[in-house]
Structures are given as C-alpha cells and as structure tokens.
Amino acid sequence: MPTHSGSARYEGFGKDGKGFVSTQSGALADNPYGFATRFEDEPGTNPEELIAAAHASCFTMALSFALARAGYDRGTLDTVAKVTLDKDGDGFSITKSALELRASVPGISADDFTRIANEAKAGCPVSKLMKAEITLTHSLAE
Incomplete structure (x- = not known):
C-alpha cells in the first residue's frame, strides 16, 4: 500500500x-x-481544517464504495466535517468530528441508506484513526 x-x-x-x-x-x-x-480570521489554513477535509473525503469515498458494493451505481454525496478544538489543560485537544451528509441515491430506502452510511463511518480509515467523538447526521434527498 x-x-x-x-x-x-x-x-x-x-x-x-x-x-x-x-x-x-x-x-x-x-x-x-x-x-x-x-x-483569528487571517487567510490560510489550519490543522483542524485539514483534518476535517481528510475526514470528509475519506468517509465520502468509503460510503461511495459501500453503496457501489450494495448495487447502487449513481447519485451524489455531499459531506461536511466539522472538527472541534477544545481547551485541554494548558493545551488543546480535538474532541469531535461531526460529519454532516446530504445524499441523493435513487432507489435506496432510508433504512438501507442509514445502515450503509453507518457501516462506512465505522470502516473509514480516518474515522478509525481519530480518537475524537464522531457523529454522523444525514439527510437523503427524495
């Protein structure tokens, strides 16, 4: 690899x-x-933003492959990850990554989509790496 x-x-x-x-x-x-x-608001990036992008992209790809394995061949997945940085004693800790997913997958039931999305979250390598609380909220477009 x-x-x-x-x-x-x-x-x-x-x-x-x-x-x-x-x-x-x-x-x-x-x-x-x-x-x-x-x-502050200076232009540029930061570690939490980069982790959020990595988490969103990893999860979205994992879900795409899980949906393909389940027989779905078209649709759209839009994921936003919001990473929380909290004060931790004299330093800081990343305590949460909240995944917000909006999807359009023709022909899938809400129950099947929820099951597949949760399996993808559990199998996502970035989700596995993080020790933070990981939540997934999603909506499925009709």
Whole structure:
C-alpha cells in the first residue's frame, strides 16, 4: 500500500511565527498557516481544517464504495466535517468530528441508506484513526 506525506515549515515562533504546509501531491504547496489562521480570521489554513477535509473525503469515498458494493451505481454525496478544538489543560485537544451528509441515491430506502452510511463511518480509515467523538447526521434527498 502507498505511503503519502505532508510537510510543514514554521518560521519564527509562537504567535508571531508563520507556517507553510504542503502535500506530496502538490495539491497544497506552501499554504500559509499559523496562530492567526487558526484562531483569528487571517487567510490560510489550519490543522483542524485539514483534518476535517481528510475526514470528509475519506468517509465520502468509503460510503461511495459501500453503496457501489450494495448495487447502487449513481447519485451524489455531499459531506461536511466539522472538527472541534477544545481547551485541554494548558493545551488543546480535538474532541469531535461531526460529519454532516446530504445524499441523493435513487432507489435506496432510508433504512438501507442509514445502515450503509453507518457501516462506512465505522470502516473509514480516518474515522478509525481519530480518537475524537464522531457523529454522523444525514439527510437523503427524495
């Protein structure tokens, strides 16, 4: 199985430092991050946003494959992951990733969709990696 990488560089320290994050694929290349992008409104990214994107994309792909295995061959899945960063003593912890899913899958019953979505959540590699509480709310378009 392949190994994928990401990298980060930080220039300066603390609140005044500036970071840059990149991915092996080049999808991100020296994207800025730091205190102001994490806790204020400065443009750039932050670790929680990147984890949320990873969780949403991993879960959505897992669900897509689970639906295909169940015989469904068309539809749309839109997932938003909201990652919560909470104060934890002198530091912080990621305590929750809430997946919000809106789907359109012609011909599926609500019960079958719920079962398949929950199985995909349980099997998603990023869900397995995280120790945070993971919730899934979903709606199925008619």
